Amino acid sequence: MTAQSRRVARGVEGSEEKGKVMNIEIKEMEERRAKIIVSNTTPSIVNLLRRAMIADVPKMAIEDVEFHLGPIRDEHGNEYESAAPLFDEIIAHRLGLVPIPTDLNLxxxxxxxxxxxxxCPQCTIIYSLSKKGPCTVYSGDLEPVGDPSLAPVDKNIPIVKLGEGQALLIYAIAVLGRGKEHAKWQAAQAVGYKYYPEINIDTKLCDLCMECAQSCPVNILKSDGKKIIVEDNEKCTLCNTCVEVCAPNAIKVIGRDDKFILTYETDGALKAYDVLIYALRILRDRFSEIEKSLDSIK
Ligand SMILES: [Zn+2]
Known part of the structure; x- marks a missing residue:
């Protein structure tokens, strides 16, 4: 048990096996989505990274919502009822899911x-929302008290439709949390990894019948006139359909268990790059803690 834990700890820090260093190659890095290749590692380590991204990387989200009660008057003296067609709890829940820009250094x-x-400004963002019906209340109606750069990243998320004579006056407080506490604090979404696909075609057994190419659901097998070529092996879903339609042993498709394609998205609260860096930092700190505890046992 002890030896096993130590081996994993070294794996995260860099060397899963002697002389091997876990390598991360960024293939695609957009603001809200990323594709990375993790190699010289094991499925358990990649899964640790996936779980850290989902459950441990913090982000800001609305936690407390205060609703004004009683009549609300506009500047012309018209009176509105503090009411909406939805329960306060549902409105508060919807506000909680609105992506809030998060600077983890701040x-x-x-x-x-x-x-x-x-x-205080280091741990809390206060938003105000004041809308009078008939109208639709959107996430963009949340106005940060203070720094305008803290406005919600997506302005067009519908929250509730107010009818004639209805109004909402709300103060909402956003705080830092983690995905393991509530999904509203989940920094990364649609996090998944797959074994890195490798496709080998025996040219001696291939008569260019093209059946493999026609059967491929992701359409990555092509002919260059002399042989079958694999256009983009990373798109392969390891479905093995090409192997089944072709002559025995002509095509070999394997998913490597030491190299993985990890893809994920964010809701805009954090940049995809920041999620990766923060998740790696969390794992590094966690395993150095374990290592320290193990040293103290000796
Ligand atoms: Zn504070």
Missing amino acids: FTFRDQCSCGGVG
Whole structure:
């Protein structure tokens, strides 16, 4: 048990096996989505990275919503009822899911903040929302109190439709949290990995019948006139259809268990690059803690 834990710890820090260093190659890095190749590793380590991205990387989300009660008046003296067609709890839940821009160098957890958890610009964002019906309330109607760059990243998420004479006056408080506490704090979405596909075609057994190419669901097998070529092996889903339609042993498709394609998205609260870096930092810190504890046992 002890030896096993130590081997994993070294794996995250770099050397899964002696002389091998875990390597991360960024294939695609957009603001909200990324594709990376992780090699010289094992499925368990890649899964650790996936789980850290989903459950451990923090982000800001609305946690408390205060609804004004009683009549609301506009500047012309018209009176509105503090009401909406949805329960307050549902509106609060929808506001909680609105992506809030998160700078992890700026924000800290409330219970770890120098303010002692009272709430300050380092741990809390306050939003106000004031809408009078008939209208649709959108995420963009949340106005940050203070820094305007903290406005929600997507402005067009519908929250609730207000009818004639209805109005909402809301104060909402966003704090830092983790995906393992609630999905609204989940920094990365659609995180998945697959074994790196390798396709080998025996040219001696291939008569260019093209049946493999026609059967391929992702259409990556082509002919250059003399032989079958694989256009983009990373698109292969390891379905093995080409292997089944071709002569025995002519095509070999394998998914490597030491190299993986990891893809993920973010909702815009964090940049995809920041999610990766933060998740790796979390794993590094966690395993150095384990290593320290093991040293203290000796
Ligand atoms: Zn604070």
